Amino acid sequence: MQQLLKDNNLILMEAAIVEPLRRSVDIQLHPRLVNAPLIYEKAGRAALAGLYQGYMDIAAAAQKPFLMCAPTWRANRERVTETGIKTSINIDAVHFLQELRELQGAEKNNIRIGGLIGCKNDCYKPEEALSATEAEAFHAWQVEQLQQSGADFIIAETLPAIEEAIGVARAIEQSGLPYFISFVIMRNGCLLDGTSLETATSVIDVNTLRQPLGFMVNCAYPGFLCAERQPPELFNRLVGCLANASSLDHCDLD
Template sequence: MECAIAERVRRAYPDLMHPRLATSLMIRTAEGRKILRSFVREYIAIAKGADLPIVIGTPTWRLDQLRSAEEHIADDLNAKAVEFERAFKTDYSNIIVAGQLGCKNDCYKPEEALSTPDAYEFHSWQTERLTGADFLYGVTLPAVGEALGIARAMAETGRPYIISFCIGKDGRILDGTTLEDAIDNIDSKTKRPPTGYGVNCCYPSFLQSSELTGNAARRMISIQANASSLSHNELDASDTLKSDPVEDWQRGMLALHQNPGLKMLGGCCGTTGEHLNALTAPE
């Protein structure tokens, strides 16, 4: 999977990072599209050089109905974002486009998460507008209740989808739920369960493979990991970019590829092409 793009934009081009819509508006300008393409093509080149498929995500993490209305976005920017990413398939045919959306509120504050019914109602609007992607991808989810509502909305589209959680150093979702309980809950309460589950915005060591048992071990398929092993609170309070040695990050990621067998490996906050290169390097 790709490594960070929004965080790299935030650091290198802070004026282009919208305070409420993140990188979504960048596809509207020539400058914004050029910058996004440069990051995406960097990651595609690494995948192509290693003869591996790559997942790239749409810049739609915060492009929900409420924010779109409040920012007076009249056009279907979600669909345009999907088209923008699908155009990279002309560069490399082995690209899989993920239609991304996040939780409504702060992804580090599970107490702000929506209830399941409210999440279904809130997120259905956006899931319906991302169906041109190869799969739907709910990311940085801090609470199971909202994740279940998103899963139900995604299930109704008929598209494949993945639910990915924010976890803490203890390996639990930020609302305190274990991954095993969360997966069992969502699998049993959706008419069409997710293709699989993932974690993101965490360090590789946060996902404690030795504690993943039963259905959780079988259903976990992806991780997009931070470059730093600091907690979310520590990272959120930092004014400077934090990163552990890339070699440590690489070892942790490859260990998760071996056990429990995660197939989709990529980066989140603080990661760059150096991290993606490390994943493709010979062991």
């Protein structure tokens, strides 16, 4: 993964997966696990495959590497246990994407698969975020499952607060897999808890023995990054933007 970043000045990632599913009349998202259980349903697998395939086709046409993430955003131990679903759901979700990748012919060599982790609670409410110690313990089980899955990397997304981000980074670094940390930001370019991106990236780098490959922002309009006001050094570590199409604040989105 490190070499992939060094060798390419542009890498594509999937766009929305959950949102088009949420608006589909044929698909029912799980109230706790969101899109993860769809891998066990015929219609759900077809819907997921169609979305991922569309993004893979775009990357292939552009002749760019492509990163795609398993639908495991909410498949943490707490939610998996309370719903009674198969405890192998994280592993099964990664295997589902690996099967899709195998269908891509020569293009499969340009595709990397990530295990996706989300925060424990509401990603738009930083006051609900875990402490670093709590987060390291809470996310450890899912990290272990994704490590066993054969994923190429792990990415923690939709992190609204620095404390939980530190903890999940510490949990992931123990897996030995390359990883990314991605924050939700406000329109002033800061995390939802008010931490600047410069501070957030520096704090995580200092508090981990094996640092992330890079940092990203997600679920925010591109302009929220305020790139022109960020210190240039930030972009040595900030490597990606998974943007919203809407410029509305998070509280105004449906």
